[in-house]
Amino acid sequence: MKIASDILKRLAVSIKGQCRFNEPMSRHTSFRIGGPADLLVIPADESDLQSLLAGIYRSRIPYMILGNGTNLLVLDGGIRGVVIKMTTGFRQTERKEKILKVGAGFPLPRLVERSAEMGLAGLEWGVGIPGSLGGALVMNAGAYGGQMSDIVKKVWGFTRTGDKLTLKAGQINFGYRHSEYPKDFVITGAELEMRPGRKSSIRGAMEQWMSKRQKNQPLSLPSAGCIFKNPTNDSARRLIGVAGLKGKKIGGAKVSSKHANFIVNDGGAKAADVLRLVALVRERTYREVGIELVPEVKTAGEA
Numbered sequence: 001m002k003i004a005s006d007i008l009k010r011l012a013v014s015i016k017g018q019c020r021f022n023e024p025m026s027r028h029t030s031f032r033i034g035g036p037a038d039l040l041v042i043p044a045d046e047s048d049l050q051s052l053l054a055g056i057y058r059s060r061i062p063y064m065i066l067g068n069g070t071n072l073l074v075l076d077g078g079i080r081g082v083v084i085k086m087t088t089g090f091r092q093t094e095r096k097e098k099i100l101k102v103g104a105g106f107p108l109p110r111l112v113e114r115s116a117e118m119g120l121a122g123l124e125w126g127v128g129i130p131g132s133l134g135g136a137l138v139m140n141a142g143a144y145g146g147q148m149s150d151i152v153k154k155v156w157g158f159t160r161t162g163d164k165l166t167l168k169a170g171q172i173n174f175g176y177r178h179s180e181y182p183k184d185f186v187i188t189g190a191e192l193e194m195r196p197g198r199k200s201s202i203r204g205a206m207e208q209w210m211s212k213r214q215k216n217q218p219l220s221l222p223s224a225g226c227i228f229k230n231p232t233n234d235s236a237r238r239l240i241g242v243a244g245l246k247g248k249k250i251g252g253a254k255v256s257s258k259h260a261n262f263i264v265n266d267g268g269a270k271a272a273d274v275l276r277l278v279a280l281v282r283e284r285t286y287r288e289v290g291i292e293l294v295p296e297v298k299t300a301g302e303a
């Protein structure tokens, strides 16, 4: 659906934060893939976000929320409407003993580091996960036996009508790399309950997990991390390997030879290449091992 440019221009005038028209989403995704967003807005703060949402609601324009773009495949035709990037305006942190209040735009790797400095345990597994706190909450990000839902106490933000809403952890349906919020809910912050821990053991766990990542993951090439969820009691990486797909390439998209559950952008990949490769991996894996893989990475935009 084409959005009239005068509506978007009018919306942008009222914003204190940054507004960019026809912004290539390849600049905002770890895959380095994605066509242009009609309008990308980086709200300066909560009141900016609130007036943006009110304007969007009045004009009935579609919008999507972007964190750090590390779990996202944006299609080649780009995104119609507004992309709201939750970064710099939402990075406040506050500590009260073992409780941390953190803004949704706070980078997860920095939060892991900050927790270690404070001697607070519970997030060591997050070392090397390049998302924002907001994206980690939506994805219920996790690794090495830990996940966000283990430490979340409350999540707050705005509904699509611009109303403030706070949800207790028990009101959020968390699953494996999944969580459920009201439609189009914009998370602005969360309260996390950590555990007091010895700095040396927190750092020890972080170093162990980080060196495992460096050894096993193709971190020098653009990707969105694991492309599929692990099936119950098995690993997508193992199954794709068994199906003989390591190194398989379509256009610029390639199944990593180092970690078969990573699709990497090997140079100039289009979203269409990634989608074709995803379809091929799913079909071959199903044929060879009888298991249907489910994508973990979210897809947005128009082909």
Ligand SMILES: Cc1cc2nc3c(=O)[nH]c(=O)nc-3n(C[C@H](O)[C@H](O)[C@H](O)COP(=O)(O)OP(=O)(O)OC[C@H]3O[C@@H](n4cnc5c(N)ncnc54)[C@H](O)[C@@H]3O)c2cc1C
Residues within 6 Å of the ligand: 030, 064, 065, 066, 067, 068, 069, 070, 071, 072, 086, 104, 128, 129, 130, 131, 132, 133, 134, 135, 136, 137, 138, 139, 140, 141, 142, 143, 177, 185, 186, 187, 188, 217, 219, 223, 224, 225, 226, 298
């Ligand atoms: C090298 C690499 C390694 C990775 N390793 C792991 C891993 O070990 N474990 C793991 O779980 N993930 C991993 N990931 C994936 C990714 O980093 C996580 O899923 C991360 O939590 C996504 O955060 P993000 O801010 O980048 O979200 P985005 O990709 O920007 O968005 C993801 C989803 O969350 C929504 N969203 C984002 N912010 C908000 C907000 N404030 N309010 C409402 N909705 C929002 C978006 O609309 C989208 O639907 C890895 C990725 C890479 C590139």
